[in-house]
Amino acid sequence: MLPDKVKQELLRIVGEHNYQDSYTHKLVYSYDATPQFQSMPDAVVAPNNTDEISQIVKICNHYKIPLVPRGSGTNLSAGTTPLEGGIVLLLKNMNKILEIDEENLTITTQPGVITQEIINQVEERGLFYPPDPGSLKVSQIGGNINENSGGLRGLKYGVTRDYVLGLEAVLPNGDIIRTGGKLAKDVAGYDLTRLLVGSEGTLGIITEATLKLLPLPQTKKTALALFEDIQMAAEAVSAIIAHKIIPATLEFLDQPTIKVVEDFSKVGLPTHAKAVLLIEQDGDPHKVEKDIHDISSICKENQAFDVTIAQTNEEAEALTTARRAALSALSRLKPTTILEDATVPRSEIANMVKAINTIAKKYNLNICTFGHAGDGNLHPTCLTDVRNEAEIERVEKAFEEIFMKAIELGGTITGEHGVGAMKSPYLHLKLGDTGLNAMKQLKFALDPNQIMNPGKMFINHNQKRVVINREYAGES
């Protein structure tokens, strides 16, 4: 429970309407989109501006109260569960697009704006914000920045990090900083902008962002290539890139995923194919036409038994929507869906998919795999049931093996979902002791009292899963 003094202070800062500590409210914010992680906060606050956030942070820092900034909670790494209690801080009241600057090709936004709204607003002006995480219809841009979200267009256009030009943020001591600006080039000091991007709310609270925009590509085309073998699909991916073509999207679905998605979306996906590549190219019409033609030939040379090019925008949209529905479709099958994002160099995709299948068999698990083949970012997805403890234990072992395999192949434990609480036990696999130590030094330097989203990124062995009441170190 929060000290009464703290509660009174918070009420004073945000007003009654934006402070909640009823059981229902706390329950709602005790979990995010990640299965198996839940913990009650002590209060939920929704500040209205940066100054209020700074005041809240100072109070939390003084009383050493955990503070968990939260967008829409769509992350899949238990990044926004209040594992050590404290305050869940919602950005929903800071939901305004502040400016779209067509001359400098930037958008400046508050963190609580829905990603889709940003995309809609800029596309109306013929501009383009490429990062497109699966959750974009509900996720908040602040969450995307905190998680450095990826998406389907990462291969050609990069990820959220590549579009953040400047930030305003409140640091764990309550200081308000501004980084970067409407600038393509800025080397005035360390890159705090990119240190904050992907820091999962452990270094501060992002209160405003200036994002880079591109001209909207003039046109796009979508193709679907069917393979009798995963290996052939992976070889086609490498061959496309080796041909010096960088498609906007190059997605992979294995047969189990295809079947489930088709059953869900009914767009006519070929359930007899062992692997499918969904390929999209965008840009100048002449170049798009040529690229899609070349990609089609390359797929056929790599033994695709069929390549279809969508003839209309509607056909193309249906295919992309079907791919975007993969997680929703898979999650209908079993009570619990655990979606991972082990990532490898593009050249290792076939090896990684094979390893995933071998590991699934070894642990007798149902794992479907889909993902962003072009950037080696795979989503092995386990359909399971948290109530089946024996199976969950096997799931954990299987994923640990999958992470180790990814590292062995030169990859990483997470390509776009973040470490959060879920993958903190595995972070040392990627970083080693020296890398992990360096990151902890940075964290402790900025947040000596460890108030910002504690228990995330760095494993906390004292972490308890479900806690209802807490007492905080006296009101010194």
Add this chain to the structure above:
Amino acid sequence: MLPDKVKQELLRIVGEHNYQDSYTHKLVYSYDATPQFQSMPDAVVAPNNTDEISQIVKICNHYKIPLVPRGSGTNLSAGTTPLEGGIVLLLKNMNKILEIDEENLTITTQPGVITQEIINQVEERGLFYPPDPGSLKVSQIGGNINENSGGLRGLKYGVTRDYVLGLEAVLPNGDIIRTGGKLAKDVAGYDLTRLLVGSEGTLGIITEATLKLLPLPQTKKTALALFEDIQMAAEAVSAIIAHKIIPATLEFLDQPTIKVVEDFSKVGLPTHAKAVLLIEQDGDPHKVEKDIHDISSICKENQAFDVTIAQTNEEAEALTTARRAALSALSRLKPTTILEDATVPRSEIANMVKAINTIAKKYNLNICTFGHAGDGNLHPTCLTDVRNEAEIERVEKAFEEIFMKAIELGGTITGEHGVGAMKSPYLHLKLGDTGLNAMKQLKFALDPNQIMNPGKMFINHNQKRVVINREYAGES
């Protein structure tokens, strides 16, 4: 002077051939390409591998001896002058390209490789490494990474930071870390890769880098647009971008620069024009043709009195080379050339150029301005003489005003040259106390003894300009 014990240790680690402490050697490494900064190191070492560097760093950390990593010393911010003595560490022995991976579109290189060599090697394979700092013929890639170098292609392709996928580095405690990898997506922990990029050797020594490559654009075209007025040139820049065209290069030269460059390069630059835009577009031939045609029309609509499109590669190359020669050409005129890189949002270029001219007049100085108009990164260049103390004092005042104006216009004190020692007095203008404080916290966390390139980035008021002998805190 180094304690004898330290000298013996260094000799043991790198061998006699790679340890120098003669007056001549120390003099050579007492300055870099930046005028007005000089200070003698105590020794110059050239290690052969990462392990040797780790050993050297550990010794320096133990004895609190300053360590200044140095590539070719082409930086313009006094980033590699040993202002507090100690050891200049050369990376010249670590000069191998380790791998070009055509499947994953990456190059892995040691830090001592010349940038031009990387460009040559990848272009031979039809690949492309876009960052092209002015010094690329002599600069080392490790230096480019430490400075987050920009170049002429920043507008369309970004800067060095955008191409660094992974690093090996030795931290100030001697720990060796590896960050990132051949991965388009990696969110396993904080972005140490980009924290190190542009950290100017103050956080560690980069010992290996994996860089992202692109397919080499199929073709390019170059145009030259002449204006009677700087304002019109600036408006043309904005109009091109507003037209949703992002040229590969969009360079600006004012009349004084044009005259000097033409006198130097004799490529037929129009010395009667008040301002010139040098525009290059690359990519698919069809798109390039269309873009250059559109750009040409837009320039004419914005009152360019002449637009020429280079008809041959040789003609185009001559124009780009002339632009690249701007600094060399200007530096022939006076004993001292001070080149700055105040940067503003693209929409503020005309205002910035006007302000520079007003400030130059106010202080009675000869300042020519050229630079990367597309990304707002201007190079006001003062032709002066360090021996003229009264003038140099005016130069310093003028540049301070220029930096303040850049900040006022939403810009930054340095777009691509770095802070180093030269701009450390102005860093607070951009960051404010809170931002500067956060950066210092990061620095102290990783380098509590402040051995890594001290006196750079953060101003040290005790800094002395020329020091010959030093004593180090006892051999504890």
